[in-house]
Amino acid sequence: MQTRHKVLIRRCPRYDPERIAAIVREGMQELGVRPRGRILLKPNLVMAHPEIFPHAFTRREFLDGVITAVKAVATDVEELAVGERSGITIATRYSFKNAGYAPIVRQHGLKTYFFDEARQVAVPLGQPQALRRRLFVPEPIARCGFLINLPKFKAHPWCRLTLSLKNFIGLQDDRHRLVDHNQFLEHKIADLQSVIQPGFIAIDAITAGQKMMLTPTPFDLGAVVMGTNSCAVDTVGCHMVHVDPAQVTHLKLSSARGFGPMNLDQIEVGGDFPLEQVRAKTRNFQFCHERVDDYFGPGGNLRCTVGRFPEPHSDDYCWGGCPGALQEAMHILRGFTPEVDRRMGRIRYVVGAVEGPLELAPGEKVIFAGRCTRWQGRINGRRVSIQGSYCSAGEVDEAATASNDMLLKVGQALARSALRLGRPYVHLQGCPVSVAEHVFTLASLGRIGNPLFDRRLLWPNLAAYAAMRSHRLLNRLKPPAGAAPLT
Numbered sequence: 340m341q342t343r344h345k346v347l348i349r350r351c352p353r354y355d356p357e358r359i360a361a362i363v364r365e366g367m368q369e370l371g372v373r374p375r376g377r378i379l380l381k382p383n384l385v386m387a388h389p390e391i392f393p394h395a396f397t398r399r400e401f402l403d404g405v406i407t408a409v410k411a412v413a414t415d416v417e418e419l420a421v422g423e424r425s426g427i428t429i430a431t432r433y434s435f436k437n438a439g440y441a442p443i444v445r446q447h448g449l450k451t452y453f454f455d456e457a458r459q460v461a462v463p464l465g466q467p468q469a470l471r472r473r474l475f476v477p478e479p480i481a482r483c484g485f486l487i488n489l490p491k492f493k494a495h496p497w498c499r500l501t502l503s504l505k506n507f508i509g510l511q512d513d514r515h516r517l518v519d520h521n522q523f524l525e526h527k528i529a530d531l532q533s534v535i536q537p538g539f540i541a542i543d544a545i546t547a548g549q550k551m552m553l554t555p556t557p558f559d560l561g562a563v564v565m566g567t568n569s570c571a572v573d574t575v576g577c578h579m580v581h582v583d584p585a586q587v588t589h590l591k592l593s594s595a596r597g598f599g600p601m602n603l604d605q606i607e608v609g610g611d612f613p614l615e616q617v618r619a620k621t622r623n624f625q626f627c628h629e630r631v632d633d634y635f636g637p638g639g640n641l642r643c644t645v646g647r648f649p650e651p652h653s654d655d656y657c658w659g660g661c662p663g664a665l666q667e668a669m670h671i672l673r674g675f676t677p678e679v680d681r682r683m684g685r686i687r688y689v690v691g692a693v694e695g696p697l698e699l700a701p702g703e704k705v706i707f708a709g710r711c712t713r714w715q716g717r718i719n720g721r722r723v724s725i726q727g728s729y730c731s732a733g734e735v736d737e738a739a740t741a742s743n744d745m746l747l748k749v750g751q752a753l754a755r756s757a758l759r760l761g762r763p764y765v766h767l768q769g770c771p772v773s774v775a776e777h778v779f780t781l782a783s784l785g786r787i788g789n790p791l792f793d794r795r796l797l798w799p800n801l802a803a804y805a806a807m808r809s810h811r812l813l814n815r816l817k818p819p820a821g822a823a824p825l826t
């Protein structure tokens with residue numbers, strides 16, 4: 340008889356490290372988990388700032404409690420470490436500081452791995468259904484013996500939910516993370532499951548996130564979700580907030596590849612917070628799974644024209660790439676300038692293969708976003724031809740990826756703005772165009788403040804960036820620790 344995967348939902352109303360430690364210790368005991376060897380904790384720290392991004396990440400009290408529990412239960416420990424790669428080009432060490440991780444990690448005597456500073460190594464996938472033959476991951480992931488996945492329970496505007504499976508996007512440094520982060524995003528998440536499987540999962544669902552992934556609206560869920568199989572944990576997570584697991588494509592793909600179940604009949608749900616009671620609490624949990632042409636409606640200065648997309652599995656929309664990055668970018672800008680939708684200059688965002696005139700308003704500038712975008716017509720009486728240069732996954736070499744360096748991206752956005760020579764449009768190359776590049780371009784074209792130059796971020800962010808660059812160089816000069824470095 341097939342063993343059923345067990346998932347526990349425990350009540351936890353507050354961020355109390357001692358309570359979290361007790362819950363996680365009991366959870367590990369009930370699930371028969373005993374971490375050993377090289378143990379790596381992977382939180383979701385996509386972005387952290389106490390004022391601007393307070394709900395995007397696994398909270399420090401949660402990390403604190405989990406570390407205490409792991410130390411109590413683990414055996415034959417060779418290394419106990421925390422590792423992550425933050426998003427939108429920000430140095431991970433800056434997010435660690437903002438999240439309050441640094442003192443906790445120090446106090447517990449753990450090692451820290453900032454994945455943007457580590458050597459990147461190739462890991463073969465060996466899965467017949469995988470999109471790629473190999474993926475690049477930081478060396479600490481390739482050497483990890485026991486991975487503890489610590490996601491934040493959040494809605495996601497592109498994938499509906501980000502739980503255990505999706506948290507693996509943070510395993511990769513930026514230049515590798517953006518490969519296939521387009522119409523193949525869901526396939527990429529399934530590919531990442533072949534790199535490593537978690538030995539234990541504990542989701543911070545105490546304050547969950549609604550709608551967006553970088554700037555979520557908090558939802559008092561009051562739960563800790565634990566398990567040992569990502570598909571099983573994510574399936575239960577879906578039911579907790581009334582999502583059909585079959586609508587979460589990366590869960591469907593991962594389950595089809597044999598990584599675990601996506602049917603509640605194959606999962607034993609335990610703990611002291613019954614699923615039906617959780618569901619009663621989350622009836623009004625909010626998502627934002629909307630196309631940008633619907634999302635940015637009248638009333639603001641940003642309008643979107645969306646065309647057709649190149650891949651037949653989703654030719655009506657690109658859920659994993661540029662449009663979603665635009666949404667996140669606008670939410671980031673709203674975090675710094677709440678009335679940005681009205682204050683910015685008029686911008687038309689054009690994505691996909693579009694036909695026909697754009698019917699621009701006077702003074703409206705145009706962003707043509709991404710390599711798949713094509714358009715021909717007249718802007719201010721001048722003939723404009725935007726040629727697509729899209730390459731499908733098989734034509735992209737994962738070892739020859741472009742840099743996504745923060746200063747490089749800001750410099751490019753400023754140079755593009757200066758070199759437009761009065762042209763009322765730009766064409767952003769990339770597949771995808773990253774969230775950071777969207778932010779910088781919207782800021783320069785819309786003549787609003789660039790968040791990077793905000794006084795709250797500027798100097799600490801630049802200092803972290805400089806430290807990241809120097810540590811990265813030093814790590815590259817060190818001899819490799821086993822696996823062959825390729826980048």
Ligand code: SF4
Nearest residue numbers: 521657660709710711
């Ligand atoms: S260029 Fe952007 S919108 Fe087009 S397929 Fe790539 S990621 Fe999607």
